[in-house]
Amino acid sequence: xxxxxxxxxxxxxxxxxxxxxxxxxxxxxxxxxxxxxxxxxxxxxxxxxxxxxxxxxxxxxxxxxxxxxxxxxxxxxxxxxxxxxxxxxxxxxxxxxxxxxxxxxxxxxxxxxxxxxxxxxxxxxxxxxxxxxx
Numbered sequence: 156x157x158x159x160x161x162x163x164x165x166x167x168x169x170x171x172x173x174x175x176x177x178x179x180x181x182x183x184x185x186x187x188x189x190x191x192x193x194x195x196x197x198x199x200x201x202x203x204x205x206x207x208x209x210x211x212x213x214x215x216x217x218x219x220x221x222x223x224x225x226x227x228x229x230x231x232x233x234x235x236x237x238x239x240x241x242x243x244x245x246x247x248x249x250x251x252x253x254x255x256x257x258x259x260x261x262x263x264x265x266x267x268x269x270x271x272x273x274x275x276x277x278x279x280x281x282x283x284x285x286x287x288x289x
C-alpha cells in the first residue's frame with residue numbers, strides 16, 4: 156500500500172541519517188556523504204540481513220569517511236546486519252569489521268579477528284598494507 160511504502164522510506168532514511176528534505180532531491184543536489192547514505196537507504200528498503208559494501212569510502216575525505224563509517228556501524232548494530240566489506244583500506248575494515256581476511260591475487264593470506272590482524276599481522280603483505288595507512 157502507498158502509505159506503507161512511504162512509512163518504509165521514512166524508516167530507512169532515519170536509519171541512514173538522512174533529512175526528510177533529502178527525499179525529494181536529485182543525487183547531484185546531495186553532498187558526498189548523503190549520496191553514500193542514500194545508496195545504503197535504498198538497499199535497506201528490502202530489509203536485508205546481509206549487505207555487501209565495496210569501497211564505501213572511496214573518494215571521500217577523512218571527515219566524510221568517518222561520518223559514513225560511523226553511520227554504517229550504527230545501522231549494522233541497530234538492524235543486526237551482517238556486512239561484507241571489500242576494501243584495500245585496513246583502517247576502514249578494522250573500524251567496521253569483527254573479522255578480516257586479507258586477500259592477495261585471489262588467495263587468502265591471513266584471516267582472523269580484526270584487532271589481531273591489524274595489530275599483530277602474520278603476513279608481510281598485511282604488514283605492508285598496514286604501514287601504508289600509518
